[in-house]
Amino acid sequence: MMHPQYRSDLLRMADTFKVLGDPNRLHILSLISHQELCVCEITSILNISQSNASQHLARLRSVDLVKERRNAQWIYYSLNQEAFPLITEILDSLPDVSGELKKIEDLPNHPKCKI
Amino acid sequence: MMHPQYRSDLLRMADTFKVLGDPNRLHILSLISHQELCVCEITSILNISQSNASQHLARLRSVDLVKERRNAQWIYYSLNQEAFPLITEILDSLPDVSGELKKIEDLPNHPKCKI
DNA sequence: TTAGTATATTCGCATATACTGATGAGATAT
DNA sequence: ATATCTCATCAGTATATGCGAATATACTAA
Structure with a gap:
């Protein structure tokens, strides 16, 4: 017989937790739960490469x-x-990581007007 | 400079979510949240090898x-x-996976008296 | 003791993941 | 047009993960 129907629900939930299972991604989520951020800001705060941030x-x-x-x-x-x-x-x-949001103003080429 | 101190908290949380990021482990947790189970019961319900259950x-x-x-x-x-x-x-x-708990009585060599 | 059962651990393999560096696509500015 | 900036994606590498097979350990019963 095939897998019972809730198997796909467990798979979907596991996929979500798999994504949560990385400290950099938890860090990103925590930051953007306070305010929206662009990729270069995230890159700068986490001190990781732009490519890495984009992949996360x-x-x-x-x-x-x-x-x-x-x-x-x-x-x-x-x-x-x-x-x-x-x-x-x-x-x-x-x-709490909200303290890191204060220093994003000092980034070079930072967008001043976010509309 | 070193990582800020909350970094280790994020790592610990990520480790926990990493463990939650597998459908078999979510399934096990859901089962044993209803009642305690021995490894052979888990093995039988999930239909996986004993080695695999033990590793999870x-x-x-x-x-x-x-x-x-x-x-x-x-x-x-x-x-x-x-x-x-x-x-x-x-x-x-x-x-809900509690329906699977009904069939564990039929297992061969199943412990009758759990004290 | 020996045999049988239940569980844990080790090994090896296939796949997934996190990362770096290079490239590409889209937008802005000159 | 070129140059620059932001971000996404691809290729390659090192490590982690999920699994089966074999083995080891712990307990029970005869």
Whole structure:
């Protein structure tokens, strides 16, 4: 016989937790739960390569955990609470990283007017 | 400079979610959140090898998600809510697998008296 | 003791993942 | 047009993971 029907639900949930199972992605989620950020800001705060940040964001996109909004060259990412309601409680249980949001003004070539 | 101090918290949380990021382990957790089970019961319900079940349980142990209790040859696993309080809400959001617990009586060499 | 059962661990393989560096695509500015 | 900037994707590499097979360990019963 085939797998019971809830097997696909378990698979989908496991995929989401797999995406949550990386400290850099948890860090990104925690940051963008406070305010939307563009990739270069995330790259700068986490101190990782642009390529690496972009790949982490692709994983977060793949399970619909983030929303994106383009403005000129910049693509702003923010948390998508709707797709996975539990994400709010999960992020609340993480250590507070909001202090890192203060220094993003000092980035070179930082977008001043975000409209 | 070194990593900020919350980095280790993010790492620990990521490790936990990494363990949750597998459908068989979610299945096991969901089962033992209803009642304690020994490894051969888990093996039979999930229809996986004994070695595989034991390895999944080792991963669950490594992040303290399960409790174990030995009785004769059998080792009974149950959910450890204390180590990760969010686990209860996570398991509540999973599909119901309690129907699978009814058939464990029919297993060959099944322990009758669990004391 | 020996045999049988239950569980854990080790090894090897195939695949997945995290990362770096290079390239490509889209937008802005000159 | 070229140059620059932001971001995505691809290729390659090192490590991690999931699994079966074989083995080791722990307990029970005769």
